[in-house]
Amino acid sequence: MKKIATAVLAIFATIALWAQEYSTMWPYLYPEFTEGTVMLKDGSKLVYQMNVHILQGRLHFLDKGVIKEAVTDDLVLVKIGDDQYMNVEGSVMKVVASNEKGFVAALQLGDFDKLRESGGAYGSSTTSSATRKLTSIDVAGKVNQNHMELWESRHGGELVDLVTTYYIVTPQFISEASQRAIREKLDDAGKAAFKQWLKQHKIKWKNPDSLLQLTDFLTQ
Numbered sequence: 283m284k285k286i287a288t289a290v291l292a293i294f295a296t297i298a299l300w301a302q303e304y305s306t307m308w309p310y311l312y313p314e315f316t317e318g319t320v321m322l323k324d325g326s327k328l329v330y331q332m333n334v335h336i337l338q339g340r341l342h343f344l345d346k347g348v349i350k351e352a353v354t355d356d357l358v359l360v361k362i363g364d365d366q367y368m369n370v371e372g373s374v375m376k377v378v379a380s381n382e383k384g385f386v387a388a389l390q391l392g393d394f395d396k397l398r399e400s401g402g403a404y405g406s407s408t409t410s411s412a413t414r415k416l417t418s419i420d421v422a423g424k425v426n427q428n429h430m431e432l433w434e435s436r437h438g439g440e441l442v443d444l445v446t447t448y449y450i451v452t453p454q455f456i457s458e459a460s461q462r463a464i465r466e467k468l469d470d471a472g473k474a475a476f477k478q479w480l481k482q483h484k485i486k487w488k489n490p491d492s493l494l495q496l497t498d499f500l501t502q
Contacts, residue, residue, distance in 0.1 A: 304441065375449060448490060459493045
């Protein structure tokens with residue numbers, strides 16, 4: 283029994299260790315830089331310790347202990363652990379559902395606007411309070427910053443919520459996965475066809491597998 287209890291405690295300790303919190307001093311999707319593979323447009327393949335910065339959805343990697351930012355336009359595919367990312371409109375987005383017609387991508391960004399909008403204490407203005415809160419973001423995850431310095435200060439700063447926005451991607455069509463965003467990119471005939479199609483397909487707009495059905499309409 284003692285061995286079983288010890289094993290269970292070890293499992294919970296591991297889960298707690300990997301429970302990710304996002305902050306202005308560690309604005310990354312992963313709790314640490316993780317080995318991954320980058321495939322570039324010229325066909326080359328590179329292996330680095332990588333992470334995804336949640337300010338603008340940029341791919342960061344370590345070069346001799348220094349944080350660098352990949353040129354997004356050069357990227358075709360990024361694999362970090364079991365996760366796969368694609369370059370979608372200049373941001374690195376996680377592929378969460380796919381088929382032969384296209385895929386659903388998740389743009390995962392920190393809700394830094396929430397910090398800017400929070401009220402100041404003791405009558406101080408919202409703007410001045412937000413300025414103090416966001417001071418660290420000018421440093422954390424900065425390109426050419428020493429990784430170990432950032433790592434040692436990762437537990438400081440303000441906690442940041444993660445916001446996920448889904449995108450639908452086909453070879454000829456890219457849009458945020460919402461009715462309004464898709465309609466805005468269609469002509470009048472397309473809008474009418476889309477309205478009719480939605481009556482026949484009950485899309486769950488927060489469910490990637492459901493959103494993947496949109497590729498059927500968008501590739502017609």
